[in-house]
Amino acid sequence: MTQAVLFDQFGLEHLQWTAFENPDLGDNDVRVAVKAVSLNYRDLLMVQGHYNPRLKMPLIPCSDGAGEVLAVGAAVTDLKPGDRVCSTMIPDWPGGTPGPHLLRTTLGGPVHGLLAQERVLPRQAWIKFPAHLDYAEAACLPVAGLTAWSALVDEGRLPEKPNAKVVLLGTGGVSMAALAIAKAMGATVAITSSSDEKLAKAAQLGADHLINYKTHPDWDKAVLSVFEHGADMVVEVGGEGTFDRSVRTCKVGGMIALIGVLDSQRKPINLTTCIMKKLSLQGILVGSRAAFADYNAFLEKHQLRPTISRCFEGFDQAPAAFALMARGGHFGKIVLTA
Ligand SMILES: NC(=O)c1ccc[n+]([C@@H]2O[C@H](COP(=O)([O-])OP(=O)(O)OC[C@H]3O[C@@H](n4cnc5c(N)ncnc54)[C@H](OP(=O)(O)O)[C@@H]3O)[C@@H](O)[C@H]2O)c1
Structure with a gap:
């Protein structure tokens, strides 16, 4: 049993910190302890019901997250417990021209996102991030x-x-x-x-x-x-x-x-x-995994860090963090840490 911030009615006031059951770890899955999540304007629209009024609920919001690998499925050979990874918002876009069903698999809506203590997601939903970044910084990379x-x-x-x-x-x-x-x-x-x-x-x-x-x-x-x-x-x-x-x-x-x-x-x-x-x-639609790998290499080469406006401690601070975004009080990214 892990905890997640979910909503089952639109509106910031309906975000709630509640129990959530991840799927069992499949052969191609990776279980990650989420350490940090960053907010995107899309997440705000999603919670407010402005992004897709017919969205299936409940939903764990947020497309951006970073964390530590806890366990990997039997078929996963290139990640191991202890690795530091961040999410890929469109897991099924390895590179090249995206397929027609691209938008059905995006994290943070319609697929459950990252605002949870733990997430089990397919291998392709995770990518390692540069060593000079901490979890809060890495959580800013996948979308913005x-x-x-x-x-x-x-x-x-x-x-x-x-x-x-x-x-x-x-x-x-x-x-x-x-x-x-x-x-x-x-x-x-x-x-x-x-x-x-x-x-x-x-x-x-x-x-x-x-x-x-x-x-x-x-x-x-x-x-x-x-x-x-x-x-x-x-x-x-x-x-x-x-x-x-x-x-x-x-x-x-x-x-x-x-x-x-x-x-x-x-x-x-x-x-x-x-x-x-x-x-x-x-x-522009975010980007592919291949583009993400190139971006990570560039960040590492130039030792670049994302600009974080404010870091909230605790995922249960999500309503306050979203409210800050709604009033445009930020400069760069808003982050929540576990
Ligand atoms: N296509 C994609 O793949 C993709 C990916 C990420 C984001 N997006 C979209 O891109 C937009 C920006 O996302 P974000 O995450 O950067 O949002 P954000 O962090 O919430 O940035 C919002 C900022 O945009 C500025 N802004 C608002 N209205 C403006 C206007 N009329 N003219 C100029 N600047 C204005 C404000 O900056 P100041 O406070 O400095 O005025 C505001 O703080 C959103 O619409 C988001 O949904 C799309």
Whole structure:
């Protein structure tokens, strides 16, 4: 019997710390003591019922976790008790083009996630993480970190673009992971935020150009004042509310990595400019296991660490942690430790 934070009605108030029975350890399974979990905006939407109102409940939320291997099934030869692993959000995507049933196996909905003392999951749901990271840091990699990597490197080919100019929106988990990768690759970064205080922190982490999108709602003009011919790439987490300005900040032949929908304003989208600028619009869905392995190697080589805004002690602190995310009080990642 282990404990898990589950909900059986939507809403933060319905999260409850309760008994949970993991499946028996199958031949290809790995049992992990979960030591840390990080929150993603998707987890919040999932709990609130905004992600999938028809979601099957109850559900253990959270796609991101890291922990210590307790036991492995008879067919598992490359992990052993004591190994440190983190979860892979889309376990059945080894690499290449994903299969059609990809979204049916994602952890944290529809499949039970990581906010539990122990989880038994198939071998492919776990990956070792770099030795210089602790559990809290490793828990930040599987979704936000890997998504930023897929956007900038797998799809954006940043290493092939010397002196690249990158635009990041806001200072959440994906954007801060992208900042670390982009700076380690020598790019120049313009970042937006609703907070001057957060922008100052981003500057300490290497951001070159800082724009407050509240005091400068026409932040695209501010970007173009520093990136004269426009940006090579925008890591677009805002959605329809920010898309047109992202398009305006791009150079001819630039790319927009379509990742999130934080700004829910419904606005008509100006596709003509995308055509006239010959932009690439690339949807990003976290990333494959192969991409995760490359990301881990890069983190290790450059000794990079995720940016953690706040660490809550105890998984039963989940309601407070989610509430912090809901009010946008974070800079980088919010983590819960066991
Ligand atoms: N496609 C995928 O595979 C994938 C993977 C991960 C995440 N996502 C999505 O990507 C988005 C970001 O995820 P996250 O985990 O980084 O979220 P997060 O950590 O909650 O970050 C949210 C931050 O975004 C900024 N923001 C909010 N509205 C904005 C706006 N109108 N313009 C610019 N910035 C704005 C705010 O930054 P400031 O406080 O600095 O203003 C806010 O703190 C979410 O929609 C999430 O669902 C998608």
